[in-house]
Amino acid sequence: MMFARGLKRKCDQEEGGEVFGSVPSYSLQRQSLLDMSLVKLQLCHMLVEPNLCRSVLIANTVRQIQEEMSRDGVWNGMVPQNAEPAPLDRLVSTEILCRTVRGPDGEHPAPELEEGPLQGPASELPTVNSTHGPRNPQSSLWEMDSPQENRGSFQKSLDQIFETLENKNPSSVEELFSDVDNSYYDLDTVLTGMMSGTKPGICNGLEGFAAAAPPPSSTCKSDLADLDHVVEILVET
Amino acid sequence: MGEDTDTRKINHSFLRDHSYVTEADIISTVEFNHTGELLATGDKGGRVVIFQREPESKNAPHIQGEYDVYSTFQSHEPEFDYLKSLEIEEKINKIKWLPQQNAAHSLLSTNDKTIKLWKITERDKRPEGYNLKDEEGKLKDLSTVTSLQVPVLKPMDLMVEVSPRRIFANGHTYHINSISVNSDCETYMSADDLRINLWHLAITDRSFNIVDIKPANMEDLTEVITASEFHPHHCNLFVYSSSKGSLRLCDMRAAALCDKHSKLFEEPEDPSNRSFFSEIISSVSDVKFSHSGRYMLTRDYLTVKVWDLNMEARPIETYQVHDYLRSKLCSLYESDCIFDKFECSWNGSDSVIMTGAYNNFFRMFDRNTKRDVTLEASRESSKPRAVLKPRRVCVGGKRRRDDISVDSLDFTKKILHTAWHPAENIIAIAATNNLYIFQDKVNSDMH
Numbered sequence: 053m054m055f056a057r058g059l060k061r062k063c064d065q066e067e068g069g070e071v072f073g074s075v076p077s078y079s080l081q082r083q084s085l086l087d088m089s090l091v092k093l094q095l096c097h098m099l100v101e102p103n104l105c106r107s108v109l110i111a112n113t114v115r116q117i118q119e120e121m122s123r124d125g126v127w128n129g130m131v132p133q134n135a136e137p138a139p140l141d142r143l144v145s146t147e148i149l150c151r152t153v154r155g156p157d158g159e160h161p162a163p164e165l166e167e168g169p170l171q172g173p174a175s176e177l178p179t180v181n182s183t184h185g186p187r188n189p190q191s192s193l194w195e196m197d198s199p200q201e202n203r204g205s206f207q208k209s210l211d212q213i214f215e216t217l218e219n220k221n222p223s224s225v226e227e228l229f230s231d232v233d234n235s236y237y238d239l240d241t242v243l244t245g246m247m248s249g250t251k252p253g254i255c256n257g258l259e260g261f262a263a264a265a266p267p268p269s270s271t272c273k274s275d276l277a278d279l280d281h282v283v284e285i286l287v288e289t
Numbered sequence: 290m291g292e293d294t295d296t297r298k299i300n301h302s303f304l305r306d307h308s309y310v311t312e313a314d315i316i317s318t319v320e321f322n323h324t325g326e327l328l329a330t331g332d333k334g335g336r337v338v339i340f341q342r343e344p345e346s347k348n349a350p351h352i353q354g355e356y357d358v359y360s361t362f363q364s365h366e367p368e369f370d371y372l373k374s375l376e377i378e379e380k381i382n383k384i385k386w387l388p389q390q391n392a393a394h395s396l397l398s399t400n401d402k403t404i405k406l407w408k409i410t411e412r413d414k415r416p417e418g419y420n421l422k423d424e425e426g427k428l429k430d431l432s433t434v435t436s437l438q439v440p441v442l443k444p445m446d447l448m449v450e451v452s453p454r455r456i457f458a459n460g461h462t463y464h465i466n467s468i469s470v471n472s473d474c475e476t477y478m479s480a481d482d483l484r485i486n487l488w489h490l491a492i493t494d495r496s497f498n499i500v501d502i503k504p505a506n507m508e509d510l511t512e513v514i515t516a517s518e519f520h521p522h523h524c525n526l527f528v529y530s531s532s533k534g535s536l537r538l539c540d541m542r543a544a545a546l547c548d549k550h551s552k553l554f555e556e557p558e559d560p561s562n563r564s565f566f567s568e569i570i571s572s573v574s575d576v577k578f579s580h581s582g583r584y585m586l587t588r589d590y591l592t593v594k595v596w597d598l599n600m601e602a603r604p605i606e607t608y609q610v611h612d613y614l615r616s617k618l619c620s621l622y623e624s625d626c627i628f629d630k631f632e633c634s635w636n637g638s639d640s641v642i643m644t645g646a647y648n649n650f651f652r653m654f655d656r657n658t659k660r661d662v663t664l665e666a667s668r669e670s671s672k673p674r675a676v677l678k679p680r681r682v683c684v685g686g687k688r689r690r691d692d693i694s695v696d697s698l699d700f701t702k703k704i705l706h707t708a709w710h711p712a713e714n715i716i717a718i719a720a721t722n723n724l725y726i727f728q729d730k731v732n733s734d735m736h
Contacts, residue, residue: 083566088623101401104463104482105513106628109569112511116565190486216384 079126086117296572316719318706321395322386325710327357327715330724332618335365337398339409340726356726360409360449365400377402383468387490390474395454397477401464404479406455406490414442422602458497460486467517473524480517480529483510487541499547500529500539515630516575522582526551534571534589536596554585554596566618566627574630579639580711586642588633591615593644593654608654608661611646613684613695626700634716636711645704648693649720650680666704666718667727677727 076084090108314332321328328340341359345475368377379400387395388405394409418440423429463481470477478487478499485500500517506509518531525541537550558567570590577586585596585605591612594604610631614621621627626647633644645651646663654661663680708721714729 082565085619085622092625101373101377101464103628105515105572106625108510108513109532109628112568113565116568120404199694 079124080122082117086114086121089114089117302308306523308598315722317380317704318382318384319708319717319719319724320384320386320396320441321708321710321717322396323388325709325712325715327359327394328496328708328726329384329385329386329398330717330719331364331384331398332639332722333378333380335363335379335400337364337381337384337396337407338361338626339556360451362407363401364398364405364407367403369471373644382465385468385470385477387470388474397468397470399437399465399479402458402461404457404460404468404488405453406456406457408452410450410452410539412448412506413445415445416440417443426681446588447669455490455493457493457496460488466515469519469527471515471519471524476506476524478519478527480514482513485514485517485529485547497545499541499545507584515573518578520582521578521580521676528576528578528585530573530576530587531570532572534573534574536576536585537597550596553602554601556594560616564618566622568658569622569627571619575632577633579635580637581639584639586633586635588631590631590643593633593642595642595656597722606656607644610644610651610652611682613682617695621700624700626703629703629705630701630707632707634707636709636714637712643707643709643716645707645718647700647703649704651704651707651718652684653680666723666727667702668723710712 089110093114095106314334314336316330316332319328320330326342329344330338330340332338338358339360340356342354342356345354364381365379367379369375370377371533377400378569380399381398381493383397383399385397387397389395392410396406396407396409398407406563415480417424418438420434420437420440421429421431423672451703458481460479461481461484463483465479467480468477469480473489476487476489478485479496480486480500483501484498486496487499488496502512502514502516505711511533513532513693515530515532517527520526520528526538527541528536530536534555536554538552538554539547540551541547543549557605558571573587575586575588578584584605585598587594587596588610592610595606595609596604598653618627631645635642640657641653641655643651643653649665649667650663651666652661652663663682665680666675678691681689681692682698683689683694688694702721704718704720708717710716716727718727
C-alpha cells in the first residue's frame with residue numbers, strides 16, 4: 053500500500069469512536085488523494101495562466117484513481133447517503149494521509165499546513181469553514197448549472213455528480229466532461245485557464261456575499277470588482 | 290582539507306569564488322556561451338545579467354579568471370493579455386546563446402510567449418575631432434572653422450550596448466518551455482506545452498509548426514511537451530520530452546510536421562514501484578544532448594538518466610538524485626513540490642553529470658567511476674576560496690555528525706537551474722536569487 057510507507061503513527065486517545073491511531077484504510081487514503089487532486093485542479097485559476105503540465109498531471113491522477121475505484125466497484129457506491137465521514141473530515145484525512153498524525157481533532161477548521169520543510173503555499177488550500185461547508189471544487193468543475201448550485205455543500209455536489217454517473221455508465225473523466233454543454237464550459241478553459249463565459253472556481257465562493265448571485269462574469273478580477281461595487285453600495289446606504 | 294577517504298575525486302578541489310547576490314529576484318535560467326567566456330542569467334523580473342570571465346592574469350596565475358558583471362538589461366516586461374484577462378509573466382524561462390559570428394555576441398531570451406534576439410556589442414573607441422560639431426555635440430559656429438580635420442578614433446571607457454534585434458511574437462498559444470538554436474546557426478526552435486515551432490533567426494513574422502500534439506478535443510489531453518533540444522551536430526534532428534516520461538527523436542527531413550517520431554525512448558514502468566504518483570515523477574523536466582551527440586540526459590523528479598541514441602528500450606544509466614523522497618511523494622504532491630522542474634547538465638567531456646535538488650543541494654555523478662557527491666550552495670556553509678564539503682542526507686540508520694536528516698530538508702531552497710562551462714570545470718548554480726560560481730582549482734584538465 054503506497055501511502056503507508058513512511059507514515060509514522062502515534063496511538064492517540066479515541067474520540068467519537070474514531071481511532072486515529074490506526075493507519076487510514078487504503079480507500080480512505082485514496083479518496084483523500086482524489087479530493088486533494090480535485091482541489092488542486094480547481095485552484096488553478098489565478099491571475100496568471102495556470103501551468104498546463106501540472107494541470108494535466110493532476111487530471112491524469114484523478115483519472116487513475118477514479119478508474120481504480122471503478123474497477124474496485126466503489127465508484128457507484130460513493131453516493132454519501134450513509135454514515136460516511138463528512139467532507140470536512142475527508143479534507144482532514146488528507147492531512148493525516150500526508151503527515152504524521154496530528155491527533156483526533158476532527159473539528160480542525162482548516163487543513164492548515166505545518167511549519168516545516170514541506171510547507172506548501174498555505175493559500176492554496178481552501179479555507180474550510182465549519183459553518184459554511186467547504187467550497188465545492190468538483191461541482192464547479194463539472195457542472196453547468198447556475199451558480200446557485202455551487203453554493204451547496206461539498207456533499208451535495210458529489211451527489212449531483214454521482215447521480216449523473218448513475219444514469220450513465222460510471223466512466224472516465226472524459227465522459228464526465230463530455231456530459232457538459234461545451235458552449236458553457238470548456239475543458240480547454242479549465243486546463244489552460246482561459247475564460248469563455250463563466251469562470252468556475254474560487255470566485256464562486258464570493259457569491260455568498262452578494263445580494264444576488266452575480267451573473268457569470270468573465271474573470272476572477274471582475275468578480276472582485278463586483279464585490280467591491282456591492283460593498284460600496286452597502287456602505288453608502 | 291581534512292577530508293576522509295570519502296572524498297570524491299570530483300569535488301575535493303572545488304573552490305568558490307563569490308556569490309553574486311541579485312537582490313529580490315529569483316534566477317530562472319543560467320547559460321554559458323559557447324566559449325564559456327560569458328555567463329547569462331535570467332530572472333523572474335525579466336532581467337538578463339551577463340557575466341564575463343576576466344582574462345587570467347599573468348602575474349597571478351593561481352587566480353583563475355573570475356566572473357564579473359558585464360551587462361544588465363531588461364529583456365521582457367510584464368504584459369496583459371486582454372483577450373484572456375490574464376497576465377503574461379516577464380520571467381525569463383530560457384536563454385540560449387547564438388554561436389559568435391563576429392565581434393558582437395547574440396542571445397535569445399524568452400518568457401512564456403515571446404522570444405527576443407539581443408545583440409551585445411562593445412564600444413571602446415569614439416571618434417573625436419568633428420568639423421561641424423564641438424566636443425559636446427553642439428553645432429559649431431561656421432565662421433570659427435578655418436581648417437578641416439579628419440576625425441580620429443580615441444579610446445574610451447568600455448561601454449556594453451545591448452539592443453533587441455528581433456522580436457518573435459505571437460507564435461505560441463501555450464507557455465514556452467524551451468528554445469534551442471540549430472547547428473546550422475540560421476534557425477532555432479521554440480517549444481510550448483503542445484507545439485514546437487521552427488523559426489528563422491532573421492524572420493519574425495512567421496514560423497513553421499513542426500510538432501503539434503494538441504488533441505482535437507482538449508478533453509483528451511493527457512500528455513504535454515516538457516522540453517526540447519536540437520541535436521548538437523545534426524541540424525535535422527531534435528528531441529522533445531513529455532510529461533509521461535518519454536523522449537521522441539524527430540527528423541525534420543522525414544516530414545514537414547514531425548508528429549511521427551523517428552525514435553521513441555521510453556523505459557517500461559517498474560511494477561514494484563507503482564503508485565498514483567508514478568506518472569508525475571516520471572515526467573521529464575529537462576533533456577540535454579551530450580556534447581558528443583551520442584547520448585541524451587534526462588531529469589525526472591527522482592533520477593537523472595543517460596540514454597544512448599541507439600537504444601530506445603531503456604536508459605543506459607540511471608542515477609538516483611534523492612531517492613529518500615520516494616516515501617514522501619504524497620506530502621510533496623500536496624505542497625506542489627512534486628511539480629518542480631529540475632534541470633541537468635553535462636560537463637565538457639560528457640563524463641560527469643550534474644543536477645540540483647532541495648536544501649540548496651546539488652548532485653554530481655561521475656559516469657566513469659560511478660561515484661557521486663552532494664554539495665551545498667549556500668553562503669553559510671562556504672566562504673570565498675573555501676573548498677566545498679560533501680554533504681550527506683541520512684535516512685535513518687547510522688548518522689554522522691554533519692548529516693542532514695530527510696525531515697529537516699528545506700524544500701523552499703531548490704536548485705532548479707545549473708550550468709556547466711563548455712570546456713572547464715566551472716559550474717554556475719542558481720539558488721533562488723543567488724548565483725554561485727564554483728571553479729575546480731586543481732583538476733582543471735578533463736577526466
